[in-house]
Amino acid sequence: MSAEPPEPDFGVTLNAQDRAFYDEVREFLATALTDEIRGGGHDRLQRMRLWQSRLHNAGLAAISWPAQFGGRAATPVQQLVFNAEMAAARAPEPINRSAINQLGPTIIQWGTDEQRAYYLPRILSADDVWCQGFSEPDAGSDLAALRTKAVIDGDELVITGQKVWTSKAQYADRIYLLARTDPSAPPRDGISYILADLDTPGIEVRPVRQITGDAEFNEVYFDGARVPLVNVLGPLHGGWRVAKSTLGYERVGQSRTHRIERRLDILIGMAKQPNALTDKGLADEYLADHLVRFAAQVEALRQIAAQATAAGVRGMSPGPEASVAKLLTSEVDQAMAGFGLDLAGPAGILEPGSPGAAKKGNVAQSYLLMRAATFGAGTSEIQRNVIGERLLGLPRDP
Ligand SMILES: Cc1cc2nc3c(=O)[nH]c(=O)nc-3n(C[C@H](O)[C@H](O)[C@H](O)COP(=O)(O)OP(=O)(O)OC[C@H]3O[C@@H](n4cnc5c(N)ncnc54)[C@H](O)[C@@H]3O)c2cc1C
Known part of the structure; x- marks a missing residue:
C-alpha cells in the first residue's frame, strides 16, 4: 500500500485546488528538473533558456499572470507553494525572470491589446529576453x-x-x-x-x-x-507612473527567498565541517546562534514575500510592503554572505574563483557579489524612505 505523501508545512492550510496544484508542481519538478538543467552539458544561459521552455510548456512560467495572458491566476497560497517548492528543489531561475516578474505585469497593466498580444507570449517562451x-x-x-x-x-x-x-x-x-x-x-x-x-x-x-x-x-x-x-x-x-509599476514588481521579485534559502544550506553545510570559526576556538553554540538567527530571518522573509506577492496577485501594483521585503532580503543575504566568509576564514579569500563561481557557492565571490544586493532594485536607503513615508507616515524626503 503506497503511503500518502505527508501534508507539506507551508504555514497555511491547503484547500483541494491548492493541494492539486502542489502535486502538479512536485510532479513537474520530479520529471523536468533533470541533471541537464542542474548543471551538466550546457552553459548557464542555455540551461536557463531550456528551463524556461520546460516551465512554459507545463504552463508554469508565469503562474501569477491572468489566465487570458498565458498565466494561471495563481492564488497567493499557490504562489507560496510554487516558490517554496522551486526553492526546496534548488531549481534555477528561468532566463527571462525579470521580464516575467516586472515587464509582463507592466504590459498587462498598461499595454494596448496589440502590445499584450505581441509581447506577452514572447516573454513566456523566452523568444524575447x-x-x-x-x-x-x-x-x-x-x-x-x-x-x-x-x-x-x-x-x-x-x-x-x-x-x-x-x-x-x-x-x-x-x-x-x-x-x-x-x-x-x-x-x-x-x-x-x-x-x-x-x-x-x-x-x-x-x-x-x-x-x-x-x-x-x-x-x-x-x-x-x-x-x-x-x-x-x-x-x-x-511613463513615470508606468515605471513605478515596474519598480514595485521588481521589489517583489527581489524579495523571493530562493537565494537566501540556498545560502542558508551552504552555511549549514560549512558549519558542520571543520571551519575557521571552530578553529579559532569558538564554540558550536556561537555558530548555532548565528545559523538559527539566519533561519528565523529566512522564515520571516518567506512570509513577508508571500504577502508582497499576494498584493500583486490581487491585481494591485505592489505597495510599500514590497520595499520591506526587498530591504530585509538583501540585507540578510549580505549578512549571510559575510558569515560564509567568516566560516571559510583566510582560505576562503584565497579560494580560486572563476567568474560565475558565486552562483556555485564560492564564498569569496559570493561576498563580493552581495555588495551589490543593497543597491540593485533601489538602495536600502531609498527603501527606508519609502517605508518611512508610506507605511509609517513620516515626513517626506525633501
Ligand atoms: C545588481 C544590480 C543590478 C542592476 N540592474 C539594473 C538594470 O538592469 N537596469 C537599470 O536600469 N539599473 C540597474 N541597476 C542600477 C540600480 O537601479 C542603481 O544602482 C540604484 O538605483 C542606485 O543608483 P546609483 O547606483 O546611481 O546610486 P546613487 O543613487 O547615486 O546612490 C548613492 C548613495 O546615495 C544614497 N542616496 C541616494 N539618494 C538618497 C536619498 N534620497 N536618501 C538617502 N540616501 C540616498 C544611496 O542609498 C546610495 O547609498 C542595478 C544595480 C545593481 C547593483
Whole structure:
C-alpha cells in the first residue's frame, strides 16, 4: 500500500485546488528538473533558456499572470507553494525572470491589446529576453533626473543618451527604457516608457566588469536610434507612473527567498565541517546562534514575500510592503554572505574563483557579489524612505 505523501508545512492550510496544484508542481519538478538543467552539458544561459521552455510548456512560467495572458491566476497560497517548492528543489531561475516578474505585469497593466498580444507570449517562451534601461550615470536613486531623450519624428522616436548598470543587455534581445520626450515638462511629467529592439541601428552595448570578474552589467548607448512611436508603453510623456509599476514588481521579485534559502544550506553545510570559526576556538553554540538567527530571518522573509506577492496577485501594483521585503532580503543575504566568509576564514579569500563561481557557492565571490544586493532594485536607503513615508507616515524626503 503506497503511503500518502505527508501534508507539506507551508504555514497555511491547503484547500483541494491548492493541494492539486502542489502535486502538479512536485510532479513537474520530479520529471523536468533533470541533471541537464542542474548543471551538466550546457552553459548557464542555455540551461536557463531550456528551463524556461520546460516551465512554459507545463504552463508554469508565469503562474501569477491572468489566465487570458498565458498565466494561471495563481492564488497567493499557490504562489507560496510554487516558490517554496522551486526553492526546496534548488531549481534555477528561468532566463527571462525579470521580464516575467516586472515587464509582463507592466504590459498587462498598461499595454494596448496589440502590445499584450505581441509581447506577452514572447516573454513566456523566452523568444524575447529583455533588459531594463532605467539607470543612467547621473540618474539612479533620483531616476527622474534621467537625460536620455527621445525626439518625436513623424511616427518614430529618435533616442539619444546613455544607460548604465543594464543587467543582461549582453545577451538580451530587447530593452525597456525610460527617455525624456517632453523636455519642457517638470522632470516626472515628460518621460516615456519605450520598448526597443536591441539590434536597432544606433544602439550599442558595452559590458562593465565587476569586482567578481564577471561582466553582468552593461552600458547601453543610444545614438539617434529610431524606434516606432507605437512602442511607447502607457501614455506618451506619462511613463513615470508606468515605471513605478515596474519598480514595485521588481521589489517583489527581489524579495523571493530562493537565494537566501540556498545560502542558508551552504552555511549549514560549512558549519558542520571543520571551519575557521571552530578553529579559532569558538564554540558550536556561537555558530548555532548565528545559523538559527539566519533561519528565523529566512522564515520571516518567506512570509513577508508571500504577502508582497499576494498584493500583486490581487491585481494591485505592489505597495510599500514590497520595499520591506526587498530591504530585509538583501540585507540578510549580505549578512549571510559575510558569515560564509567568516566560516571559510583566510582560505576562503584565497579560494580560486572563476567568474560565475558565486552562483556555485564560492564564498569569496559570493561576498563580493552581495555588495551589490543593497543597491540593485533601489538602495536600502531609498527603501527606508519609502517605508518611512508610506507605511509609517513620516515626513517626506525633501
Ligand atoms: C545588481 C544590480 C543590478 C542592476 N540592474 C539594473 C538594470 O538592469 N537596469 C537599470 O536600469 N539599473 C540597474 N541597476 C542600477 C540600480 O537601479 C542603481 O544602482 C540604484 O538605483 C542606485 O543608483 P546609483 O547606483 O546611481 O546610486 P546613487 O543613487 O547615486 O546612490 C548613492 C548613495 O546615495 C544614497 N542616496 C541616494 N539618494 C538618497 C536619498 N534620497 N536618501 C538617502 N540616501 C540616498 C544611496 O542609498 C546610495 O547609498 C542595478 C544595480 C545593481 C547593483
